[in-house]
Amino acid sequence: MISIHNNSGAMVALQTLGGSNDQLNTVQNSISTGKEFNTAQNNAALWAISELMNSDIAGLRSVSDSLSLGEATVAVASAGAEQITETLTEMRSLAVMASSGRSCAISR
Numbered sequence: 001m002i003s004i005h006n007n008s009g010a011m012v013a014l015q016t017l018g019g020s021n022d023q024l025n026t027v028q029n030s031i032s033t034g035k036e037f038n039t040a041q042n043n044a045a046l047w048a049i050s051e052l053m054n055s056d057i058a059g060l061r062s063v064s065d066s067l068s069l070g071e072a073t074v075a076v077a078s079a080g081a082e083q084i085t086e087t088l089t090e091m092r093s094l095a096v097m098a099s100s101g102r103s104c105a106i107s108r
Helices: 008-033 044-100
Strands: none
16 A cells, blocks of 8 residues: 655645745846836736836937937037127227228237
8 A cells, every 4th residue: 555645734835935936036037127017928018008108218318319419509509609799799890990090900
């Protein structure tokens, strides 16, 4: 006669340990990636929302970069316009002096 002995306490402990390991792997994956849902397998709806938000963030970064470039372009144009205004003011001053018959010295 064959007798099989089962240690039910050990089997329950083994199942509990296996569940704990699964949860530990899930938490470690979340910590290492910074995301709670890395694949559609974790939670398809939340993963889809996460991916949509990631693409929105990428789009907003592109817009921000474009706005920064536009801001720099406007700053250069403004500096150029100020320089042109200064030059024209100096030219007008020289023309007034020349028309009045006074001698003028160019300061550059």
